[in-house]
Structures are given as structure tokens and as C-alpha cells.
Amino acid sequence: MALCLKQVFAKDKTFRPRKRFEPGTQRFELYKKAQASLKSGLDLRSVVRLPPGENIDDWIAVHVVDFFNRINLIYGTMAERCSESSCPVMAGGPRYEYRWQDERQYRRPAKLSAPRYMALLMDWIEGLINDEEVFPTRVGVPFPKNFQQVCTKILTRLFRVFVHVYIHHFDSILSMGAEAHVNTCYKHFYYFIREFSLVDQRELEPLREMTERICH
Secondary structure, eight states: OOOOHHHHHTTOOSSOOOOOOOTTSHHHHHHHHHHHHHHTTOOHHHHTSOOTTOOHHHHHHHHHHHHHHHHHHHHHHTGGGSOTTTOSSOBSSTTOBOOBOOSSSOSSOBOOOHHHHHHHHHHHHHHHHTOTTTSOOSTTOOOOTTHHHHHHHHHHHHHHHHHHHHHHSHHHHHHTTOHHHHHHHHHHHHHHHHHTTOSOGGGGGGGHHHHHHHOO
């Protein structure tokens, strides 16, 4: 019988969704609206479109946080199968290798194992979405001018998680009975980034054939 990802995840408390929306805020209401649309069975292409009268930065912020939580959860369910020995390089098959760079420890692109890359990535994103200067939560506080560029970088790196998981750990997805759940999350993510042109087309190439098959 297929397992729900939440059931699998419940066995390991290490990977938790790390960001919530405060009830009563506009972003919480947007989040509820987006979730209601998802559960209603609407076409995912329609679900990602900006609702009339809503602010695009708010809409993007809600989705970035939600995708972070869900992709963090997906990777968390198979993290024990992604080790220093099984995945010594963060890659997407033999043709694609991802190096890590940040403004602290790795100022130059560094070749890291997949689990190390993932840990740094999730911490880096968590730091950004909890930074009031980048993701303001107070009413009336504007988003920074480079907000969408920051989100592009976050979403580009989150896409690489999908690349690694699909190419190197698809057997784990199947063994957990989570293929349909992961595919739906991927399709939602893909339609969103394409709707707002948030990830460069070249970054999508590693999963192009699969995307053409499931996102028709």
C-alpha cells in the first residue's frame, strides 16, 4: 500500500517544515487560498496564476516558503539513503554537477557531497525566509527591490534537489509509494516557476524529458 510522505516523515523528526504563516496575516490568507485551490482538484496551471488584485511579491513569497517546506520534506524522507558514500558529489547524473557557493564559508564554488550540499542549502534558505529584510512579515513593510532575484536563486537551487532526487533516488521514491505525491509537487513547482519565468530554461534541462512526459 502506498505510504503518505507525512507517514514516512513522522518516523524521522530531523526534517521538519521550518516556516509557518502567522494566522490573521494577508500572507496566511493567500496561503489558505492557494492550498484550497490545490485541494479542489483544479488544473495546476490554473492554480499557480496570480489571483486578481493580489500583489505578485506576496504570491511568490507564499509559494517559495511552501515549496521550501515541501521539498525539504521530500528530501528528508530519503536522506538516510543519500550519504557521503552513495552520493560523494552533488550531481544530477553524469552530465550535471552542482557546486556550492555562499557568502560565508564557501566564497568560491565548492565540490561537495550531496548530503552536505543539501544541509547547507536548507539552512541558507531558512536563513533568508526568516530574515525580515528579505521576507518581511509586518504589514506595510515593502519587499526589497531585489526580492524576485533572491527568489530566483532559491527556486533554482530547490530545482536541483528535484534533479538529484529523481535521477539518483527514484528507487527510494518508488519503494515508499511516493511517486504520485512527488510528481504532483514537482508539477506544481514547475508550472509556478514557468508562469513567472523564475528559473532559467537551461537549469531545467536535466529533467526535460521527464517534464515533457508528466507536465503535458
